[in-house]
Amino acid sequence: xxxxxxxxxxxxxxALFTIITITFFxxxxxxGGPFDKDKxxxxxxxxxxxxxxxxxxxxxxxxxxxxxxIAKFDLGPSFRKPSYSVKEWIILRLPISMELGxxxxxxxxxxxxPCGLISALKNNTTIDVIITFLGIIGICIPxxxxxxxxxxxxxxxxDLLPIAGWDLPQQKILPSISLGLIYSAYITRxxxxxxxxxxxxxxxxxxxAKGLSPTRILLVHASKGALQPVVAFLGxxxxxxxxxxxxxxxxxxxxxxxREFVDATFNRDYTMIMGIVIFxxxxxxxxxxxxxxxxxxxxxxxxxxxxx
Numbered sequence: 001x002x003x004x005x006x007x008x009x010x011x012x013x014x015a016l017f018t019i020i021t022i023t024f025f026x027x028x029x030x031x032g033g034p035f036d037k038d039k040x041x042x043x044x045x046x047x048x049x050x051x052x053x054x055x056x057x058x059x060x061x062x063x064x065x066x067x068x069x070i071a072k073f074d075l076g077p078s079f080r081k082p083s084y085s086v087k088e089w090i091i092l093r094l095p096i097s098m099e100l101g102x103x104x105x106x107x108x109x110x111x112x113x114p115c116g117l118i119s120a121l122k123n124n125t126t127i128d129v130i131i132t133f134l135g136i137i138g139i140c141i142p143x144x145x146x147x148x149x150x151x152x153x154x155x156x157x158x159d160l161l162p163i164a165g166w167d168l169p170q171q172k173i174l175p176s177i178s179l180g181l182i183y184s185a186y187i188t189r190x191x192x193x194x195x196x197x198x199x200x201x202x203x204x205x206x207x208x209a210k211g212l213s214p215t216r217i218l219l220v221h222a223s224k225g226a227l228q229p230v231v232a233f234l235g236x237x238x239x240x241x242x243x244x245x246x247x248x249x250x251x252x253x254x255x256x257x258x259r260e261f262v263d264a265t266f267n268r269d270y271t272m273i274m275g276i277v278i279f280x281x282x283x284x285x286x287x288x289x290x291x292x293x294x295x296x297x298x299x300x301x302x303x304x305x306x307x308x
Contacts (some may be wrong), residue, residue, distance in 0.1 A: 005289070016094030019281045020070065020274070024063055027273055034079040034268045044262055053079060066274070075275040080267045088255065088276035096166060097256035100249070103172060104180035105234075111180075112187025113230075119188065120195035130186065138185025147178040147251040164253040175252040179245045190233055195226040235291035239283035260261045 035049055050056045054065060068074055075086035083090070119131040154174060155163035165171040198204065199222055206216045249259035257276060264272035 005293075008289050009298050015285065016278070016281055018066070020278060021063075023274060023277045024066060025059075027268075027270055028059065030268070031128070032268050034270060053077075062117055070278070075278070076271040078264075078269055078272050080264070080269045080272070081129055086125050086254075086271050089260065089272065090275055090279055093257045093260050096254060097249070097258060100172070100175060100179060100245075100256060101238070101252060102164075103176035104183065104239060104245075105241050107176055107180035108183035108187055111184040115184075115188040116191030116195065116207050118292055119192040120199065128192075132192070132302065135185045135188045135192075138181055139189070141182070142247075143178050143182065143245055144183050144247045144251070147175070150174045150178055151251070166254045166256075171252075175254060179241065179248045183241070186233060186237075187230060191226060194229045195222060198222045199224045201225075206225070231294050232291055235287040236284055239280065239287045242283060 013148050033055070034053070043259045047056070049098045054062055057065075066076070073087075075090075075213050078089055081089060111232040115135070119128045119135075122128045151174060154161045161174050162168065162171045163174065166175075204217060204222060207221050212221075246258040246262050248254070248273055250262050253259075257279075261273065263269075264276065
């Protein structure tokens with residue numbers, strides 16, 4: 001196990017380096033710059049700003065300087081929020097996105113797992129058809145559609161819930177549902193398919209022949225194998241949920257990390273964009289590693305000694 005984790009961590013370094021490199025040059029290919037919106041800035045002040053942030057240097061020098069800073073765990077200052085460093089701003093906004101992600105994940109699991117279980121146990125029945133149909137609809141409806149629709153129905157038409165803000169408990173319901181809806185649909189379909197496959201395995205039929213109760217067969221013998229695809233899906237999904245949804249946070253006016261990324265993109269805040277991308281990439285890599293470890297626990301046939 002230890003060797004496997006070390007090998008995985010060593011792979012993280014070139015993967016993260018590649019992400020940093022591609023992102024660094026891509027954002028500078030986009031037209032405009034961090035200070036283009038400041039129309040009334042005198043040319044000499046603009047020149048001093050570019051010098052202060054090293055934007056007057058050749059691109060390769062800017063890149064090498066940034067790599068050196070990253071090696072020191074320094075994400076640099078924000079171009080548009082000079083009183084904060086990128087690291088400080090991420091720490092400030094991250095708890096809000098994590099809270100939203102936690103609520104959305106809880107909603108997705110509470111809806112997706114029972115629906116997948118019922119659909120698998122009622123395979124090829126009317127209930128299964130209805131749940132499968134609703135799951136397809138949930139996957140096909142993106143959050144930039146479900147968010148406004150939920151706001152229109154429950155916020156404006158019925159006037160039951162607020163449609164913006166993040167201070168009151170009731171303000172957190174619609175964004176959590178909007179963000180978690182598509183994940184609940186995925187979990188339903190993945191768990192259903194996996195459980196149906198497991199229930200048709202030879203060892204399940206053997207357990208039935210021995211007279212074991214359906215509950216024991218389901219909880220003890222079938223659940224571990226059926227959860228493996230769900231766990232594999234939840235790895236990158238949790239990272240995405242924890243960093244928040246760009247669309248959902250923007251629609252509902254939530255001051256989280258996702259909305260900050262959107263603002264940084266419009267403002268060409270290079271360091272803020274880079275910092276959030278790096279943070280998101282690290283989360284993805286870490287959760288993928290955790291998924292591999294959990295899958296090994298769920299399925300003893302997986303050998304870490306032969307991996308990689």
